[in-house]
Amino acid sequence: MNLMTGSQVENAVHQQTGGVENTPLKMRGRKVNVFYGPKQALFGVDLDVRQNQVTALIGPSGCGKSTFLRCLNRMNDTVDSARVEGDITLDGENIYDPKIDVVELRARVGMVFQKPNPFPKSIYENVAYGPRIHGLARRKADFDGIVEKSLQRAGLWSEVKDRLHEPGTGLSGGQQQRLCIARAIAVSPEVILMDEPCSALDPIATARIEELIDELRQNYTIVIVTHSMQQAARVSQRTAMFHLGNLVEEGPTEKMFTNPDEKRTRDYITGRYG
Numbered sequence: 690m691n692l693m694t695g696s697q698v699e700n701a702v703h704q705q706t707g708g709v710e711n712t713p714l715k716m717r718g719r720k721v722n723v724f725y726g727p728k729q730a731l732f733g734v735d736l737d738v739r740q741n742q743v744t745a746l747i748g749p750s751g752c753g754k755s756t757f758l759r760c761l762n763r764m765n766d767t768v769d770s771a772r773v774e775g776d777i778t779l780d781g782e783n784i785y786d787p788k789i790d791v792v793e794l795r796a797r798v799g800m801v802f803q804k805p806n807p808f809p810k811s812i813y814e815n816v817a818y819g820p821r822i823h824g825l826a827r828r829k830a831d832f833d834g835i836v837e838k839s840l841q842r843a844g845l846w847s848e849v850k851d852r853l854h855e856p857g858t859g860l861s862g863g864q865q866q867r868l869c870i871a872r873a874i875a876v877s878p879e880v881i882l883m884d885e886p887c888s889a890l891d892p893i894a895t896a897r898i899e900e901l902i903d904e905l906r907q908n909y910t911i912v913i914v915t916h917s918m919q920q921a922a923r924v925s926q927r928t929a930m931f932h933l934g935n936l937v938e939e940g941p942t943e944k945m946f947t948n949p950d951e952k953r954t955r956d957y958i959t960g961r962y963g
C-alpha cells in the first residue's frame with residue numbers, strides 16, 4: 690500500500706481541479722447487508738453517490754469495498770453464495786426490484802476491473818460489441834461514430850486510430866485499461882464503477898488513467914475502489930472509509946484526508962494499519 694505523509698495528502702488534495710460542490714444524488718445505499726453464505730461481509734452500510742463526482746472507497750484489505758461496489762450494479766448476483774439486503778437506488782429507483790432488467794442496469798452502471806480484460810477481438814470490436822448487443826446502432830457509420838467518440842473520451846483515439854482492426858490484447862497494459870474504459874463508455878453509462886483500475890499499471894499509465902478519471906466526471910458519475918491514498922486524494926471529491934464490513938465515515942475528500950472525525954480513518958490514511 691502507498692502511504693502518505695500529511696503534507697503529501699494535502700498537496701494531492703489541493704492539486705484537484707474540481708471542488709466538492711453538492712451535485713444531485715445519483716445512487717443511494719441504505720442499510721446494505723451482504724452475506725457470502727453464512728458469513729456477513731457488509732453491516733448496514735448507508736452511502737450516497739453524487740452525480741458527476743468521484744467517490745473513493747478506501748479501507749484495509751477485506752473490509753468490503755469491492756463487495757459494496759459490486760452491489761451498485763448487481764455484480765454480486767453472479768456470486769452464488771452472495772445475498773444482498775437493504776435498499777440501493779439509482780435515480781430513486783430500487784435496482785433490486787424484480788422488474789429491473791439487470792443487463793440494462795449494467796449498461797447504465799458500467800464496470801472497469803482491476804486487470805485490463807479486453808475481449809480477444811479487435812480494438813474496434815471491443816468498443817462496438819456493447820452497442821451492438823444493446824441495439825444502440827444499426828448502420829456502420831453509427832458504429833464508427835460511437836467507437837471514435839468512446840475512444841476519444843477514454844483518451845485512446847490518437848494512439849489507436851490507425852490500428853482499429855488489430856487485436857485489443859496487443860496494446861500495452863495502460864492502453865488496454867483505457868480500451869476497457871472506452872468499452873464501458875460505449876453503451877452510454879451514467880455511472881462507472883472502477884475496482885482498483887490502476888493496480889496492474891505502471892506509474893505513467895496510472896497517471897494517465899487518473900487524469901482521465903478527472904475528465905470523465907464531467908459526463909459520468911464514478912465510484913472507485915483504491916488502495917492508494919494518493920490516488921483517492923488526487924481523483925475523488927468524496928471518500929468513504931470502510932473497516933470490517935462497516936462504513937466508518939464518509940465525507941469530502943479534503944476533510945477525510947486532513948481532519949477525519951474517526952480515529953480509524955486517521956490511522957488508516959497515515960499508514961498506522963492496513
Ligand SMILES: Nc1ncnc2c1ncn2[C@@H]1O[C@H](COP(=O)(O)OP(=O)(O)OP(=O)(O)O)[C@@H](O)[C@H]1O
Pocket residue numbers: 725730748749750751752753754755756757768770914
Ligand atoms: N465470493 C466470495 N465468497 C466468499 N467470501 C467473499 C467473496 N468475496 C469476498 N468475500 C469476503 O468478503 C469480505 C469482504 O471482501 P471484499 O473483497 O469486498 O473486500 P475489499 O475491501 O474489497 O478487499 P481487498 O481490498 O482485499 O480487495 C472478505 O472477508 C472476503 O473474504
